[in-house]
């Protein structure tokens with residue numbers, strides 16, 4: 001898709017994705033001709049409105065498939081209006097969550113047919129697939145504690161409020177996604193100081209850039 005580079009960040013609650021996106025964006029400014037940072041659900045006006053509906057819990061009664069449909073609708077707008085045009089211009093796009101979050105969160109309990117989930121993903125994402133996905137892995141107890149500390153007195157949102165068993169299933173789902181697609185996914189141990197996490201991410205980025213250059217020289221598409 002386009003000439004740019006599409007990088008997504010995934011993981012459970014409180015894994016530190018937004019901090020790592022900020023740190024990576026800071027380092028990439030010298031390398032990328034254009035840098036776009038965005039998030040899901042959200043990134044466009046329409047998708048941000050859907051975000052409010054979903055994260056407030058108002059759509060919970062639709063069940064996991066209904067919520068997956070709403071996340072996908074938000075994603076379609078996000079891709080059409082923001083991600084695909086940016087990649088076509090040659091931008092590096094850093095996105096906080098993407099389709100793997102739907103697979104993991106809405107698929108965590110296994111109550112939606114995998115084939116239906118895959119068809120929904122293909123319909124929404126088409127060929128706008130990430131070039132590289134960082135899966136920030138952290139034991140759920142630690143991530144949830146960080147998320148709790150971050151939000152202070154505010155209520156837990158729709159998914160943070162799920163029980164611990166759900167968050168363990170979620171972690172397993174993300175690791176399964178990474179195992180199934182090792183070309184695209186890098187699992188990063190996020191239970192470390194943020195500089196160490198950032199160093200691992202930078203290492204994988206540098207490798208990606210090297211590979212891209214090599215492919216350009218060799219004429220590999």
Ligand code: TYD
Pocket residue numbers: 012013014017039040041055071096097098099101102103105106158159160
């Ligand atoms: P956010 O505040 O961005 O959480 P975080 O900081 O953990 O990324 O809220 C996004 C929430 O929505 C998060 O709990 C994960 C969930 N989510 C899904 O369940 N499915 C999806 O497809 C996406 C994109 C997010």
